[in-house]
Amino acid sequence: MGSTTADARALVTALRSAYAATPIKLKIIDLYVVYALSTVLVQVVYMSLVGSFPFNAFLSGILSCIGSAVLAVCLRMQVNKENKEFKDLPPERAFADFVLCNLVLHLVIMNFLG
Amino acid sequence: MASTASGASRLPLAWLRLLLLGWLFAVVSQTTCASNGLQPLSDGDREAVAGYFTADADGFYGSLQETYHALRALEILERSNVESQKICDSLVGLVQAPHDSVEDAFHVVRIAEVLQCPHGAEVAKVIVPSLQAAVEKAKSLLELHYSVATIAIIKGWSSKSASFNDALSGVFSSLKELAGPDGTWHYTKSSSESSAKAAGLYTFFSFPTTAIAYHVIGHIKTAAIKLFDNLESHDQGVFYFQESKDDASSGGGGALEATWAVLRGSAALAAVLPAKLKVEVEKVFGIAKFLLTPGLALSATEAFYQLDSLSVLEEYRPAVPVSVQTSSILSLSSNDNLEVAVTTVLGKPVSQVKVTLVSAHCIGADAPPVWSSQNLNYVENSGKYVFHFLSATTDLGKYKLRLEVCSVKSEGHSSYTSGGPVKSDITVISAIGISDVQIAVLDSNTGISDFSAVLEYGKDENITLSANHLQKLRLSLKLTSPSGSPFNPQQVFLKLVHESHVEHLYLVKSSAKGFQLTLDFLGLVEKLQYLSGTYNVVLIVGDMTMENSFVWTLASLDLDLPAAPEGKPLPPKAPLEITARIGPKPEIAHIFRQPEKRPPTLLSNIFLSLTLLPLIGFFIGLGYLGANIKLFPTTGLPGAAAVGFHGAVASILVLYFLFWLKLDLFTTLKVLGFLGLCTLPPGHFILSYLADSSAKQKTA
Numbered sequence A: 001m002g003s004t005t006a007d008a009r010a011l012v013t014a015l016r017s018a019y020a021a022t023p024i025k026l027k028i029i030d031l032y033v034v035y036a037l038s039t040v041l042v043q044v045v046y047m048s049l050v051g052s053f054p055f056n057a058f059l060s061g062i063l064s065c066i067g068s069a070v071l072a073v074c075l076r077m078q079v080n081k082e083n084k085e086f087k088d089l090p091p092e093r094a095f096a097d098f099v100l101c102n103l104v105l106h107l108v109i110m111n112f113l114g
Numbered sequence B: 001m002a003s004t005a006s007g008a009s010r011l012p013l014a015w016l017r018l019l020l021l022g023w024l025f026a027v028v029s030q031t032t033c034a035s036n037g038l039q040p041l042s043d044g045d046r047e048a049v050a051g052y053f054t055a056d057a058d059g060f061y062g063s064l065q066e067t068y069h070a071l072r073a074l075e076i077l078e079r080s081n082v083e084s085q086k087i088c089d090s091l092v093g094l095v096q097a098p099h100d101s102v103e104d105a106f107h108v109v110r111i112a113e114v115l116q117c118p119h120g121a122e123v124a125k126v127i128v129p130s131l132q133a134a135v136e137k138a139k140s141l142l143e144l145h146y147s148v149a150t151i152a153i154i155k156g157w158s159s160k161s162a163s164f165n166d167a168l169s170g171v172f173s174s175l176k177e178l179a180g181p182d183g184t185w186h187y188t189k190s191s192s193e194s195s196a197k198a199a200g201l202y203t204f205f206s207f208p209t210t211a212i213a214y215h216v217i218g219h220i221k222t223a224a225i226k227l228f229d230n231l232e233s234h235d236q237g238v239f240y241f242q243e244s245k246d247d248a249s250s251g252g253g254g255a256l257e258a259t260w261a262v263l264r265g266s267a268a269l270a271a272v273l274p275a276k277l278k279v280e281v282e283k284v285f286g287i288a289k290f291l292l293t294p295g296l297a298l299s300a301t302e303a304f305y306q307l308d309s310l311s312v313l314e315e316y317r318p319a320v321p322v323s324v325q326t327s328s329i330l331s332l333s334s335n336d337n338l339e340v341a342v343t344t345v346l347g348k349p350v351s352q353v354k355v356t357l358v359s360a361h362c363i364g365a366d367a368p369p370v371w372s373s374q375n376l377n378y379v380e381n382s383g384k385y386v387f388h389f390l391s392a393t394t395d396l397g398k399y400k401l402r403l404e405v406c407s408v409k410s411e412g413h414s415s416y417t418s419g420g421p422v423k424s425d426i427t428v429i430s431a432i433g434i435s436d437v438q439i440a441v442l443d444s445n446t447g448i449s450d451f452s453a454v455l456e457y458g459k460d461e462n463i464t465l466s467a468n469h470l471q472k473l474r475l476s477l478k479l480t481s482p483s484g485s486p487f488n489p490q491q492v493f494l495k496l497v498h499e500s501h502v503e504h505l506y507l508v509k510s511s512a513k514g515f516q517l518t519l520d521f522l523g524l525v526e527k528l529q530y531l532s533g534t535y536n537v538v539l540i541v542g543d544m545t546m547e548n549s550f551v552w553t554l555a556s557l558d559l560d561l562p563a564a565p566e567g568k569p570l571p572p573k574a575p576l577e578i579t580a581r582i583g584p585k586p587e588i589a590h591i592f593r594q595p596e597k598r599p600p601t602l603l604s605n606i607f608l609s610l611t612l613l614p615l616i617g618f619f620i621g622l623g624y625l626g627a628n629i630k631l632f633p634t635t636g637l638p639g640a641a642a643v644g645f646h647g648a649v650a651s652i653l654v655l656y657f658l659f660w661l662k663l664d665l666f667t668t669l670k671v672l673g674f675l676g677l678c679t680l681p682p683g684h685f686i687l688s689y690l691a692d693s694s695a696k697q698k699t700a
Helices: A002-020 A024-050 A055-079 A091-113 B013-031 B043-050 B064-076 B084-096 B102-115 B120-137 B141-154 B159-176 B196-205 B214-228 B245-250 B254-272 B281-291 B300-314 B578-582 B601-625 B636-661 B665-699
Strands: B232-234 B238-240 B323-326 B329-331 B338-343 B353-362 B371-375 B377-379 B384-387 B397-407 B422-429 B433-443 B449-455 B463-468 B471-480 B491-498 B503-507 B509-511 B514-520 B533-542 B550-560
Touching: A024 A055, A024 B601, A055 A091, A091 B636, A091 B665, B043 B064, B043 B300, B064 B084, B064 B102, B064 B300, B084 B102, B084 B120, B102 B120, B102 B141, B120 B141, B254 B281, B254 B300, B281 B300, B323 B397, B323 B422, B338 B353, B338 B397, B433 B463, B433 B533, B433 B550, B449 B463, B449 B550, B463 B471, B471 B533, B491 B514, B503 B514, B636 B665
Parallel strands: B329 B422, B463 B550
Antiparallel strands: B232 B238, B323 B338, B338 B384, B353 B371, B353 B397, B377 B384, B397 B422, B433 B449, B433 B471, B471 B514, B491 B503, B491 B533, B509 B514, B533 B550
């Protein structure tokens, strides 16, 4: 029992120090993802309190947040210099894609919001 | 025939009302009376119209013009409760008061003429000086109308009238400038609208002056005839003159007043012309139909125009329309004569016409006509034309008659017109004989009658029968027409009425031996709903040509039927109140879907603020991480491009917000396309600039 807690604590410390080494840009994107997901949480709690009417509004709310989070993760993958897959992709291009996809996502969300 | 020179034809409200009434009138006239489509002014209409005129304390009926209208209308309706003495006495005082308009003088003079006031000479003496000035000064049609008409009326009262003739001849030449090409006239030289009413006013006043050159008469006559080409027509042969926009300057009044003006004018013209003024007979008839539309006059002024026009039509030189009405039912038992009433539009009987019965056919039979080419005789004391239509051999039924009304040509009398040949339907009816009425109760198996009685029509005999379900009821009777042949009416029914008001109806069929019906109670038990008890046996005989159609309670029947089998619910008895069966059903209250329950506003607002919390957390985190915008280009083109790019993206987000609030998808997409195009150049530029600069940094 004691070893698991000690192991857990060691794991967390290791993760934290490794994370500190990530570039700031990536940390910003991570923070953005955390923000989007916490907004989803708030909305789900609200829905559980008052029921899901109107359902389309609820769906569009959470899909907006989840979609933004997904797009941010994609951006992080593409911008990350350690990622060999996207070596040739300039980060500005990735950012332009991110902006475009967000705009399309939000158009659809706004239409579905009603 | 509907084109006029008066530009746009706007439909006044009165015309729409007229359309509805005209249609109603046509429908009613075809179903009820046998006439030529023209009904003279009815007593009901006269009463209604007389009710519009109520006198004030001093005997007048409102303004001078209204008083004249009332007096003339009451004169036509032959009402004599008018305070002529009072009015005549006040007239002189009115004329002496100073006034500018010749219109008042015009109305005063007309009132004096209608009431035949004895003060004519005094009134004339006062007016004459101002009239001469008025004639010279008059510029528009209306002013001329008033002044010249006043002169025409007072001519007989004053000796100074001869001096007017010179002034008048000058007037006519200036009037010609007001004429239009198609028989209509304008009110003033500057007006562009022409109007039939103006034309009527023009011709009206032109007349009783003697010094008119022949060419002027000829010009006026051709113009007047052309005027009748502009008659507006409407269905069922109603003709009238349409009002024009300019008529408002002369007091408006609509189609009724325009038609009145033209009638008055053409009547005055016809009285002066040596030869007859030719107007087509259908048009005169159509105008009469228009004027006799029920409910035409809805105010005192309209009543005056209607009545005055009708009185003009009674003596109209071109043609006098008459109304022809035939009796619609002739009874053989009372040996009625066919009576045809020929009257003027105001109801006065006309005796100077020849009425001929051209043909009379029995409807439904292809036989030759019963009568043809017979003349009808005028009977003095009833004012009608009479013909002895019925004979011993006349069949019962409906007949189609065709009559012709011709004017008897005589000097000085107008020709009368009935609007063409007159078609009417009459019905010949008679009392039908009922005989050999026998009612019997027979045994079903043997056919022997257990009870039988012979009834006589007209006697109330109170017979009681009794029967059970093993018996039959038989009824037989004979019906004969007055000529002795068997008569087949449209309705011969036997009705059984239970004491609880449940009724059953049976058809009595005819055969060579007369009418017979046998009711077998064994087969009818279920139809009679197993109801035993006392029934009234009622015989119903009816026909259109039968004078004595009847409902006759023959006997009362005690019927004994077996009880209803178990388990079968008795059908509901007929409700006593007929309205319960035919009346309105109970109102249905609809239940709509309840709207969904929404959460309380406070809770929603709390969660709204909770949603914004992560955003705040995001910005705090950004600060904590040390994010900055130091690389944001500030100068030159890159700066502008960066600002442009961010601005365009922000504007797209604003567009989305507006889309959520109120725009629709199509508008949004259009604007989005435009904004997207705005975003592309700065975005591309700034991003490629940043890429280049970071590549340079890497290599450097």
